[in-house]
Amino acid sequence: xxxxxxxxxxxxxxxxxxxxxxxxxxxxxxxxxxxxxxxxxxxxxxxxxxxxxxxxxxxxxxxxxxxxxxxxxxxxxxxxxxxxxxxxxxxxxxxxxxxxxxxxxxxxxxxxxxxxxxxxxxxxxxxxxxxxxxxxxxxxxxxxxxxxxxxxxxxxxxxxxxxxxx
Numbered sequence: 001x002x003x004x005x006x007x008x009x010x011x012x013x014x015x016x017x018x019x020x021x022x023x024x025x026x027x028x029x030x031x032x033x034x035x036x037x038x039x040x041x042x043x044x045x046x047x048x049x050x051x052x053x054x055x056x057x058x059x060x061x062x063x064x065x066x067x068x069x070x071x072x073x074x075x076x077x078x079x080x081x082x083x084x085x086x087x088x089x090x091x092x093x094x095x096x097x098x099x100x101x102x103x104x105x106x107x108x109x110x111x112x113x114x115x116x117x118x119x120x121x122x123x124x125x126x127x128x129x130x131x132x133x134x135x136x137x138x139x140x141x142x143x144x145x146x147x148x149x150x151x152x153x154x155x156x157x158x159x160x161x162x163x164x165x166x
Contacts, residue, residue, distance in 0.1 A: 005019035005022060007019060007153075007157055008157055010022065014157040015154075023063070023064075023067050023069070024069070024093065024096075026060070028050060028052045028056055028057060028060040029060050029063070029064060030093070030096070030097060030100070031049070031050040031051075031052065032046055032050060032052075032057070032060055032061060032064060032070070032084075033064075033069065033070075033086070033090055033093050033094075033097065034049075034050075034097055035049040035050055036070060036084050036085065036086050036090070037086060037090075037091075037094055037097070041073075041075075041083030041084050041085060042075075042081075042083050042084075043057070043061070043084075046061070046084065061084060064084075064090070065084070067089070068087055068089050069086070069087060069089050069090040069093065070084045070085065070086060070087060070090055071084070071085050071087050072084060072085075073085055095130055098116065098128070098130045099130035101114075101116065102129060102130050115127065116128040132146070
């Protein structure tokens with residue numbers, strides 16, 4: 001299951017950023033995704049890693065499962081207990097976490113507590129950066145080279161006809 005939002009019903013400019021923030025814009029949501037991606041699947045481990053109050057954590061876990069970001073997998077029959085695991089949707093949030101980590105390293109900490117590295121065979125660890133890459137040609141893209149194009153759905157949400165008559 002995946003969450004679906006009525007974009008026109010969201011406040012302000014209707015867009016999928018606003019819809020995404022409805023689901024994961026609350027602090028505990030992304031920290032839960034971080035913890036599960038680090039291998040913490042049990043409630044107690046996620047609670048310890050996030051520092052979230054138990055009632056808030058329960059609400060966030062339920063919302064993330066309902067939205068299809070996480071799935072529950074039973075790991076004990078007696079007593080019945082389940083762990084939380086990322087779905088494809090949840091794994092697609094990892095670059096978001098990487099970009100937040102990179103921004104936080106630059107703007108919020110004198111000395112970051114962790115660094116992401118890539119260590120190919122025979123090489124010392126290389127720093128890993130979040131960046132925009134073209135899906136087709138795999139070329140790195142800068143913000144100045146990105147064009148915003150309204151889709152038919154975006155045109156309708158903006159009060160325009162679905163198809164451009166030009």
